[in-house]
Amino acid sequence: MFTLSKNSCLSTTLLVSLFVLAISLFFTTSPTFPHRLSLLARQFLPIRSISTSPTMTTYAKELRVAELAVQRATLLTKYVFHEKAKGTLSKDDASPVTIGDFGAQALIIQAIRKNFPQDEIVGEEEAATLRENKELSSKIWTLVKEARLSDATAEEELGGPIPSEEDMLSAIDAGNSAGGAKGRVWALDPIDGTKGFLRGGQYAVCLALMVDEDVKVGVLGCPNLPVDDSASLDAHSGENQTDAEGKGVLFGAVQGQGATSRPLGIGALGKSQPIHMKEVSSIADATFCESVEAAHSSHSDQSQIAQKLGITKPSVRMDSQAKYGSIARGAGDLYLRLPVRKDYQEKIWDHAAGDLIVREAGGEVTDAQGKRLDFGKGRTLRNNKGVVAAPRGVHAQVLEAVKSVLGSK
Numbered sequence: 001m002f003t004l005s006k007n008s009c010l011s012t013t014l015l016v017s018l019f020v021l022a023i024s025l026f027f028t029t030s031p032t033f034p035h036r037l038s039l040l041a042r043q044f045l046p047i048r049s050i051s052t053s054p055t056m057t058t059y060a061k062e063l064r065v066a067e068l069a070v071q072r073a074t075l076l077t078k079y080v081f082h083e084k085a086k087g088t089l090s091k092d093d094a095s096p097v098t099i100g101d102f103g104a105q106a107l108i109i110q111a112i113r114k115n116f117p118q119d120e121i122v123g124e125e126e127a128a129t130l131r132e133n134k135e136l137s138s139k140i141w142t143l144v145k146e147a148r149l150s151d152a153t154a155e156e157e158l159g160g161p162i163p164s165e166e167d168m169l170s171a172i173d174a175g176n177s178a179g180g181a182k183g184r185v186w187a188l189d190p191i192d193g194t195k196g197f198l199r200g201g202q203y204a205v206c207l208a209l210m211v212d213e214d215v216k217v218g219v220l221g222c223p224n225l226p227v228d229d230s231a232s233l234d235a236h237s238g239e240n241q242t243d244a245e246g247k248g249v250l251f252g253a254v255q256g257q258g259a260t261s262r263p264l265g266i267g268a269l270g271k272s273q274p275i276h277m278k279e280v281s282s283i284a285d286a287t288f289c290e291s292v293e294a295a296h297s298s299h300s301d302q303s304q305i306a307q308k309l310g311i312t313k314p315s316v317r318m319d320s321q322a323k324y325g326s327i328a329r330g331a332g333d334l335y336l337r338l339p340v341r342k343d344y345q346e347k348i349w350d351h352a353a354g355d356l357i358v359r360e361a362g363g364e365v366t367d368a369q370g371k372r373l374d375f376g377k378g379r380t381l382r383n384n385k386g387v388v389a390a391p392r393g394v395h396a397q398v399l400e401a402v403k404s405v406l407g408s409k
């Protein structure tokens with residue numbers, strides 16, 4: 001019979017322990033530990049379970065591509081915005097916003113398709129009208145061709161420029177996914193806040209990645225917000241600001257990793273810093289951000305809710321998801337979207353990025369009944385009505401006021 005002496009038993013145990021210790025030290029002290037773990041996991045687990053687990057995947061590449069792609073798209077939107085302000089592009093032919101929308105969508109989808117060819121994309125625009133209007137299409141193509149980051153490496157990371165006008169149209173049309181609760185789905189709003197864009201106010205280029213309906217990555221490019229996170233809230237509304245000095249911010253977030261802001265540049269990404277919502281110790285001191293458009297969110301319900309909460313400071317009106325970015329960095333505290341039309345369904349591209357950025361900055365985002373926004377129901381948030389975004393500590397209090405005002409209707 002095979003037996004072991006007490007001594008050899010002890011030395012075997014010692015050897016095994018030393019081996020285990022060495023392996024754990026190697027992995028845990030290595031800067032590439034999460035990456036190694038993910039590679040190891042990839043060999044033993046099916047792909048789907050890796051991409052849905054926040055601990056296994058850092059989404060570092062997705063965030064980087066999204067930030068660079070949004071930054072590149074804003075080169076085009078900023079050009080169009082300033083040409084419009086100079087009067088070179090007029091509002092009459094509806095072209096400024098159309099050119100900006102289509103051009104930005106093409107540039108961003110090109111980068112997603114190059115880097116993540118299997119992913120689905122829900123984009124706001126489609127190219128049908130451009131295929132019928134050759135003149136408009138070639139006008140957009142002229143600008144798309146020129147929109148390049150000044151940093152060659154960054155441009156390479158995005159997969160380079162779009163090769164032809166036909167490729168541009170095909171990229172725009174690749175945003176036609178129906179969305180849904182399964183797999184990797186990007187939500188893209190090439191120019192959110194169309195009305196703000198035309199008015200010379202705030203607008204945002206918005207991109208988010210959902211994996212199995214959960215928002216994992218969110219990016220907002222806001223060319224007209226102040227770079228400075230501590231700038232006064234008035235500077236955030238940005239009506240008729242045409243001077244680009246000190247403006248342009250890029251917000252980013254990955255689920256479980258916090259939210260950041262960085263200057264919106266023209267080449268490589270600028271330095272990022274963490275952002276946090278402001279702590280609200282007394283709700284009466286809070287400030288609301290609300291939509292400029294009373295047709296998008298009821299201004300009268302908003303003022304009744306403010307009254308209920310004892311808030312006397314006037315709300316700051318701002319277009320686009322710049323509202324989510326602003327409260328996430330403590331410029332303003334609360335953002336409500338109060339339904340005007342009962343039949344209107346909010347679009348996923350109008351909320352996905354902002355929802356994650358606010359939650360990662362210490363906030364809570366629900367609908368007006370307190371339900372989490374449901375991004376797995378296709379292109380719209382058909383399971384939700386309204387939006388309530390607030391710092392985690394006061395969200396319940398704000399929601400109660402919202403319910404009591406909307407409930408009495």
Ligand SMILES: Nc1ncnc2c1ncn2[C@@H]1O[C@H](COP(=O)(O)O)[C@@H](OP(=O)(O)O)[C@H]1O
Binds near residue numbers: 191292320344
């Ligand atoms: N009746 C309505 N209720 C709520 N949102 C609406 C709406 N009609 C349009 N919108 C959305 O409101 C967005 C702008 O939001 P805000 O008012 O916060 O700036 C628009 O995005 P686009 O500008 O991309 O079209 C559009 O999708």
Ligand SMILES: [Mg+2]
Binds near residue numbers: 189191192193349350
């Ligand atoms: Mg929008």
